[in-house]
Amino acid sequence: MILLQIIISGLLLGAIYALFSSGLTLIWGMMNVINFAHGEFVMIGMYVAFLIVTFLHGGPLAFGPAAAIVLFLLGIAVYFGLIRAIMRGPMIAQILSTFGLALLLRYLAFWLFSANFKTLPEDLIPGVLNVGGILIGMPQLVAGMAALALTLGMHLVLTRTALGSQLLAVAEDRQAATLMGIRPDRMQALAWGVSAAGAGVAGALIATFYYIVPTVGESLALIAFVVVAFGGFGSVPGALAAGLIIGVIQSLSAYWFGPVYKDVIVYALFVAILWIRPQGLMGKV
């Protein structure tokens, strides 16, 4: 019974991992750029939630969309201010630019909010669900289900709408898409906005039951790397499957080996994937 409870909480956490990792994989698949500041986008989403709860006394329905809007705008600003230029630059510029951005955002948060752990009030989403002896906290349940819905929604928008097709067309072949009358610049900006917004919402969701601290982005970004590598670069369904699996692996290893080892197991898995199946579960090289 306890095992089932751990697996369920792992799946709920994994859904949130899937949500912010699918943004990372979208950018990677589209532009061949890894955003090292992606974890910081999640972190900013957490602080948006914290600020709205603390100063405006808003609930999840207020800070979820707020985080999405703030991060969407930030993502677009980052694209036009930074990414568009470094795409034409050498490889080192591509890696260092988002890495520098990550440091800047992380330590700005450090400076603004201090290094102290913050949490949202526990009664924000009150209650514990009891299903035949399996206890699930309401915050985890609501956040996990919302993340799952949003990830699936992102996948549907990408595959079933005209806008999504245009986005994927740019990812597939930029030049051909241009010939079809699609403006790749706009699509790439949109992808950065959507990717950042997904990270922001994931941050706001995870903040309902997780501690908020400026350096949280580092470990979350690493989890996203593992999810993306595991699920295959550029694949949203891959990220969803991998996110859920990583969530369960983390929960189980925290239970079996102790909480400090949950990240160790995941990082070790990353190195192992590198050796065994570098293209990921569903990806192509």
Add this chain to the structure above:
Amino acid sequence: MRWLGPAGAALLIVYPFILTGPFYERMGADLLLAAIAASAWNIVGGYAGQISVGHAMFFGAGAYAPLLVYTRWQLPPLAGVPLGIAVSLVMAAVIGMPSFRLRGHYFSMATIAAAELVRIVVGNWDFVGAAIGLMGPPVARTVLDLSFRSAVPYYYLFLVVLIVLLGMTWLLERGRMGYYWRAIQAGERAARSLGVPARRYKLYALMLSATFTSLAGSLYALMVGFIDPESGFGILVSVEMIITAALGGVGTLFGPLIGAIILVPLKTATNSAFGGGGSGLTYILYGGIILLLARFEPGGLLELWFRLTARRRAPEPLEARHAA
């Protein structure tokens, strides 16, 4: 500008006689150490063009090994230096062999994950001091302990190591190895098609880089006499190597040294102006510098300098490097 090199070298040799006192002596030693670490990173990150974000794992291994052999077996810390290098080489092989088969960003992600993995394991492993870390000998038992009160002996030790490292890099840069690395950096696929064994030479670069980064870690531990998971394996250790090399100019012989000459005094100044809590501000500055460099001047200050002073000499155009 021919006098610039010899003048700089002379200045480095007499520095401890010009700026005396513990504060400046320590800053000088820190500067040289940063230059050693960044020059070591530069071999794989600059010359071979494989951006590692996890060099802290080599630095930390190098820093832990001397203090570990002292703490556990009362050996002189110096005996741990080869141990640190051996461990670093194993880690370099484990990360490099699979990830060098893959495209660029993969290596960056793998190194960052591996370094974090090592940091967490070390932080929870009692044998290596867990979260508390390790201490060196409080007082020198023999001269072999290399424990001096003043920073000046360390300064000259570091200077010798830096000269050896730069001399070796200079030799390699001019030989077959250097040409292969530059070919890989300019375009791996093209290099392969011309018969450059890219994977093998990337691995050589990583191994060599890991060796000297580990040595830099050992020197740090010998001077400071204390190491904990964050100062050995923390991500900021890797960050400092990268930004130091990138500021001066990646893939250039003196770029990392120039980066250190600018950054270490800057860091010392911000830390002493804003206190311990100012370290946050230091890294805001670091992040901003990396960001602006990548956006506007990815070749670093040396390239900017060359462009401004000697247009006729026409340094390798930037476009050639990322044609691939």
